[in-house]
Amino acid sequence: MAGILDGLRVVEGSAFVAVPLAGMTLAQMGADVIRFDRLQGGLDSGRWPLAPLGKSLFWAGLNKGKRSIAVDMSRPEGRELITRTITAPGKDAGVFLTNLRVRGWMDYETLSQHRKDLIMVTLLGDRHGRPQVDYTVNPALGIPDITGPEDHEGPVANALPAWDLIAGHTCVSSVLAAERHRLRKGEGQEVTLTLKDIAAATLGHLGMIGDAVLNEAERGKSGNALYGAYGQDFVCADGARIMVIGLTSRQWKGLVSTTDKDAELAALARRTGCDLADEGVRWALRTEITAILAPWFAERSSDEVARAFDKAKLTWSKFRTTKQAVAEDPDLGPENPMFEDLLQEGLGSFPVPGHAADFSALLREPPRPAPVLGANTEEILSEVTGLDDTEIAHLFDRGIVARGNPPEFDTAA
Secondary structure (H helix, E strand, O other), rough: OOOOOOOOOOEEEEEHHHHHHHHHHHHHOEEEEEEEOOOOOOOOOOOOOOEEEEOHHHEEEHHHOOOOEOOOOOOOHHHHHHHHOOOOOOOOOOOEEEOOEEEEEEHHHHOOOOOOOOEEEEEOOOOOOOOOOOOHHHHHHOOOOOOOOOOOOHHHHHOHHHHHHHHHHHHHHHHHHHHHHHHHHOOOEEEEEEHHHHHHHHHHHHOHHHHHHHHOOOOOOEEEOOOEOOOEEEEEOOOEEEEEEEEOOHHHHHHHHHHHHHHHHHHHHHHOOOOOOOHHHHHHHHHHHHHHHHHHHHHHHHHHHHHHHHHHOEEEOOOOHHHHHHHOOOHOOOOOOOOEEEOOOOEEEEEEEEEOOOOOOOOOOOOOOOOOOOOHHHHHHHHOOOOHHHHHHHHHOOOOOHHHHHHHHOOOO
16 A cells, blocks of 8 residues: 655665654655664564563554664664665655764765765754753753642653654655755755754743743742643542633633533622633632532542533543553544554554544555564665675675664563
């Protein structure tokens, strides 16, 4: 089945989240993504979470649908093979995606000497050249200080690597924009992004930098409340916790009507002289509003609340653990066309997602598992770098390349 990017070849040298995510996203849209790694595997080949047999679910999740070549890059012959793979001929080839830029052989200046129209998309830590990860960028920009319960004094880190995820998709759009430019102009280029710049830009887009500069008050923690409007979590009679949103006028009116709190909330408005139709007012009076609404939830089970809210078409959700969500939510399994149950060596069988977008001109690409380390070494050396069988056999004999997972590094053994 041909994806929307069928024919495009991207070579990826990466670790961590953002760039592997970018390569996987391109692969799920049909690109031929070739990932190269050391003979012993990449830096994150054993990263948690792990399957019961010890194999990395993290690595398998971020490398779906790619091809794998394992090369000893500490040796000149290995570096030459990677260079030839990146700069191989073909109008839809010559695209390199990385966060492992190495001056002297794996940088744009050197690689572009072998292919003038090379596209190289490089993600760095920050604009000064320092390494960064989500867990260092986030505190540097102040996000943990506005995360967590209102009465909690310390910063709260986020378990979701938001900047990595945004950076990964920014890398995808950068690859596609640079490739479109090459198709029109015949020119290659290096596109450089940094994780911290992507995070800083996001803060600017959301008005948070302007808020910090122009307003005297420091934005504080707001727990599970929806900042700037009304959204709050409530505990039901059965102990389950519900999140409900009253952001828009329709959402707010539906919440008030469904909970039958019109009179009490109207009295609050008269007492304060404020108009609750204003979302900013609802934010300012969130504590009083919550106190009025909370008894309604405390008197009803979560199932009762669910039926009432669904009938009113409100925006709401039940709080779950990830394990509960997978067990209860059909959107996280094969009932959702995005998912397919895959049995993967060393991992087991579980729902695996394909690309989230559904393109009307093409059938949805089914998800493909991540390759075993070096699974495609031989075919890549033949098809992409153009080596003959004798040359390939010689490389294997000398330990320059490997196929499959070497037994001493097999994490599933």
